[in-house]
Amino acid sequence: MNSGLLSLLPERLAWHVALSAAALALGLLIALPLGVLAARSPRLRWPALALAGLVQTIPSLALLALFYPLLLLLSNLAKGAFGHGFSALGFLPSLLALTLYSMLPILRNTVAGLTGVDPAVVEAARGVGMTDRQRLWRVELPLAAPVIMAGVRTAAVWTIGAATLSTPVGQTSLGDYIFSGLQTENWAMVLTGCIASAVLALVVDQLLGLVERGAERRDRRLWGAGLAGLAVGLAVAIAPLAADLAPRPSRYVIGAKNFSEQYILAELMAERLEGQGASVTRKINLGSAVAYRALAAGEIDAYVDYSGTLWANVLGREDNPGRAAVLDGLRTELKRRDGVVLLAPLGFENAYALAMRRDRAEALGIRTLADLAAKAPRLTLGGDLEFFSRPEWTSVETTYGLRFKARRQFQPTFMYRALGSGEADVISAFSSDGRIAADDLVVLADPRGALPPYDAVLLIAPGRAEDRRLREALAGLDGAISVEAMQKANYAVDRDAGKVSPTEAARALAAGLKR
Amino acid sequence: MTDAIVLDQVRKAYDGASVLQPTSLSITQGQFVALVGGSGAGKTTLLKTINGLVETDGGRVLIDGAATADLDGPTLRRRIGYVFQEVGLFPHLSVAENIAIVPTLLGWDAAAIAARTAELLDLVALPREVATRRPAALSGGQRQRVGVARALAARPSILLMDEPFGALDSVTRVALADDVRRLHDQLSLTTVMVTHDIAEAVLLADRIVVMSDGKVIADAAPRALLAGHPDPAVEALMQAPRRQAARMREIAGE
Numbered sequence: 001m002n003s004g005l006l007s008l009l010p011e012r013l014a015w016h017v018a019l020s021a022a023a024l025a026l027g028l029l030i031a032l033p034l035g036v037l038a039a040r041s042p043r044l045r046w047p048a049l050a051l052a053g054l055v056q057t058i059p060s061l062a063l064l065a066l067f068y069p070l071l072l073l074l075s076n077l078a079k080g081a082f083g084h085g086f087s088a089l090g091f092l093p094s095l096l097a098l099t100l101y102s103m104l105p106i107l108r109n110t111v112a113g114l115t116g117v118d119p120a121v122v123e124a125a126r127g128v129g130m131t132d133r134q135r136l137w138r139v140e141l142p143l144a145a146p147v148i149m150a151g152v153r154t155a156a157v158w159t160i161g162a163a164t165l166s167t168p169v170g171q172t173s174l175g176d177y178i179f180s181g182l183q184t185e186n187w188a189m190v191l192t193g194c195i196a197s198a199v200l201a202l203v204v205d206q207l208l209g210l211v212e213r214g215a216e217r218r219d220r221r222l223w224g225a226g227l228a229g230l231a232v233g234l235a236v237a238i239a240p241l242a243a244d245l246a247p248r249p250s251r252y253v254i255g256a257k258n259f260s261e262q263y264i265l266a267e268l269m270a271e272r273l274e275g276q277g278a279s280v281t282r283k284i285n286l287g288s289a290v291a292y293r294a295l296a297a298g299e300i301d302a303y304v305d306y307s308g309t310l311w312a313n314v315l316g317r318e319d320n321p322g323r324a325a326v327l328d329g330l331r332t333e334l335k336r337r338d339g340v341v342l343l344a345p346l347g348f349e350n351a352y353a354l355a356m357r358r359d360r361a362e363a364l365g366i367r368t369l370a371d372l373a374a375k376a377p378r379l380t381l382g383g384d385l386e387f388f389s390r391p392e393w394t395s396v397e398t399t400y401g402l403r404f405k406a407r408r409q410f411q412p413t414f415m416y417r418a419l420g421s422g423e424a425d426v427i428s429a430f431s432s433d434g435r436i437a438a439d440d441l442v443v444l445a446d447p448r449g450a451l452p453p454y455d456a457v458l459l460i461a462p463g464r465a466e467d468r469r470l471r472e473a474l475a476g477l478d479g480a481i482s483v484e485a486m487q488k489a490n491y492a493v494d495r496d497a498g499k500v501s502p503t504e505a506a507r508a509l510a511a512g513l514k515r
Numbered sequence: 516m517t518d519a520i521v522l523d524q525v526r527k528a529y530d531g532a533s534v535l536q537p538t539s540l541s542i543t544q545g546q547f548v549a550l551v552g553g554s555g556a557g558k559t560t561l562l563k564t565i566n567g568l569v570e571t572d573g574g575r576v577l578i579d580g581a582a583t584a585d586l587d588g589p590t591l592r593r594r595i596g597y598v599f600q601e602v603g604l605f606p607h608l609s610v611a612e613n614i615a616i617v618p619t620l621l622g623w624d625a626a627a628i629a630a631r632t633a634e635l636l637d638l639v640a641l642p643r644e645v646a647t648r649r650p651a652a653l654s655g656g657q658r659q660r661v662g663v664a665r666a667l668a669a670r671p672s673i674l675l676m677d678e679p680f681g682a683l684d685s686v687t688r689v690a691l692a693d694d695v696r697r698l699h700d701q702l703s704l705t706t707v708m709v710t711h712d713i714a715e716a717v718l719l720a721d722r723i724v725v726m727s728d729g730k731v732i733a734d735a736a737p738r739a740l741l742a743g744h745p746d747p748a749v750e751a752l753m754q755a756p757r758r759q760a761a762r763m764r765e766i767a768g769e
Contacts, residue, residue: 125605127566127592127597128616129588129591129592131589134589139605143606143607
């Protein structure tokens with residue numbers, strides 16, 4: 001395992017622990033009193049348990065995803081009412097979703113534990129003159145404690161597991177390894193995340209087990225040791241977060257969407273900032289729409305997006321006035337609308353493009369999409385799973401009048417292999433994909449501009465528009481990355497054998513920058 | 516002299532079904548009263564109205580001349596000793612902590628509690644070393660002795676017992692019953708005991724109250740009941756102790 005993987009472990013583990021512990025504590029704080037009330041009142045018991053059970057049936061990933069728009073809405077309402085909103089991304093939605101998720105086992109076991117106390121003992125407590133409160137604290141809770149603790153253990157293990165799913169809503173966690181690893185087919189990375197989170201869950205489960213056994217045997221030393229172990233572990237694990245308490249102006253948050261190129265570029269930016277002595281937090285694996293909104297809200301300070309994506313998705317435009325006009329339009333409109341600053345393009349495009357094997361293209365005499373139209377009826381087109389339903393394909397198809405012999409859909413990895421084995425003659429590719437160079441493919445030119453431009457551009461949050469350190473750190477990047485350099489870096493991360501981490505790829509890319 | 520316990524037209528119904536008809540009963544200081552009758556006769560309900568574990572639907576309960584309605588339940592119950600059918604010891608507390616529960620609730624200081632606990636263990640004839648054990652480590656008879664000690668901890672003048680010896684074997688039961696009667700005399704208690712065992716009532720009590728269908732059908736000294744009663748149900752109930760007494764005399768006479 002390489003050092004690049006483990007260097008980010010302390011920060012990810014710290015956030016993972018902080019998030020899980022906060023969610024569990026909050027879950028306990030809500031579910032325990034609710035459980036006590038539900039145990040006393042059969043009328044409340046059914047709805048409380050049913051609601052908690054219902055929450056549990058929502059897939060945890062969806063639960064996390066649903067909190068983002070909900071909080072965004074609340075934040076906008078708060079902005080309207082009080083003049084300032086709050087962050088709808090990252091810690092808060094993750095905390096709320098995980099809290100809800102942790103409640104069921106605690107609630108269920110609290111109710112079961114309390115209603116399971118021997119009725120003779122309950123009557124004895126009343127008979128010796130205990131008030132309801134004394135009966136609860138002196139008799140019922142101590143007797144139900146082992147059952148309640150078993151529920152807390154279950155909740156802890158669930159929460160730690162589900163916390164890995166907080167990555168897509170912008171919360172750093174051990175899930176960063178899993179999501180990035182899945183995206184780049186880097187199994188060592190996926191395993192790192194899985195093992196780290198499993199070990200964490202096991203350790204916490206064992207320590208809570210000590211508390212449970214201590215409660216069962218009424219052994220103060222046993223549960224004391226368990227609690228002490230948990231407290232020490234918590235303190236040690238979240239210690240790296242102390243750095244994040246540094247004053248906000250000298251701390252930067254770099255964002256990335258969920259694919260290799262984005263990880264590499266985020267690392268490139270982060271390391272340049274760190275080189276200038278700044279402290280940097282990375283928020284990676286953001287959804288495409290989430291990333292732009294997070295930037296506009298100032299939750300991330302900078303990230304890379306693509307001109308065509310911004311043009312269509314943020315500005316809602318369907319026309320294609322040409323590369324320069326799109327960039328100019330974006331620069332003025334994003335500034336006007338959201339205060340977002342678009343720095344100069346990085347120098348390469350990551351566009352949908354049709355690609356062929358070089359030998360085949362040369363043999364058929366195809367260099368452009370116009371050339372392709374004449375030969376298409378004898379050729380098979382392979383697309384990724386969404387290509388044929390995207391506007392880019394409709395545009396290309398109608399502009400050039402493309403009619404293929406057959407169309408087939410593939411997973412990206414298999415799509416490239418299909419080109420090698422002859423199952424497809426032409427495929428939909430991303431122009432900065434490393435496999436274009438590695439497999440010796442040619443990207444067919446688009447003389448009529450049917451495909452919108454996808455220039456990679458650096459975006460800066462409104463609050464950082466005048467930030468000199470950030471500007472200086474990123475200044476050297478405009479026009480500095482050629483499509484070949486980006487392809488090479490992407491390939492280093494994507495290839496099956498000898499793959500490297502995004503951090504290492506970013507360093508290699510930085511070393512070979514044009515200036 | 517005011518009576519220790521007065522029940523005045525006390526009644527109780529659950530979901531419209533009457534379990535206790537309007538009942539009046541006066542118990543003088545120092546009496547040992549046995550409440551007898553079959554299951555569902557209302558004897559446990561009657562017992563629990565005394566310390567407020569059952570809230571009455573009507574009527575008054577007076578303890579030493581004062582109406583219990585003026586007191587909150589916990590305060591009332593801390594002043595009255597109560598021994599349970601199923602013992603009801605707190606399984607998570609030691610024997611000493613169980614015995615000390617009422618003094619603890621009343622806020623006695625630690626030294627007074629420790630001294631009282633030791634004294635009570637002697638009083639109910641339990642060895643001192645059981646003090647640190649959990650109830651689960653005791654025999655059934657020992658457990659009920661702890662239950663009696665717990666009931667007497669805060670020096671109540673009234674002791675209520677609900678089938679206190681029901682779960683014990685006969686040897687243990689006789690020994691414990693004798694000890695309870697001894698404590699009753701020694702501590703000048705007023706004792707009300709629910710039992711379905713008429714022989715036990717005859718041997719222990721000064722006064723037997725027979726209940727049936729939520730009503731008192733007989734209320735007299737054991738000797739008077741053994742002599743005869745106009746109610747055929749009471750007569751039937753007294754048959755067994757009468758035969759036992761006759762047989763005992765017969766054996767002793769030989």
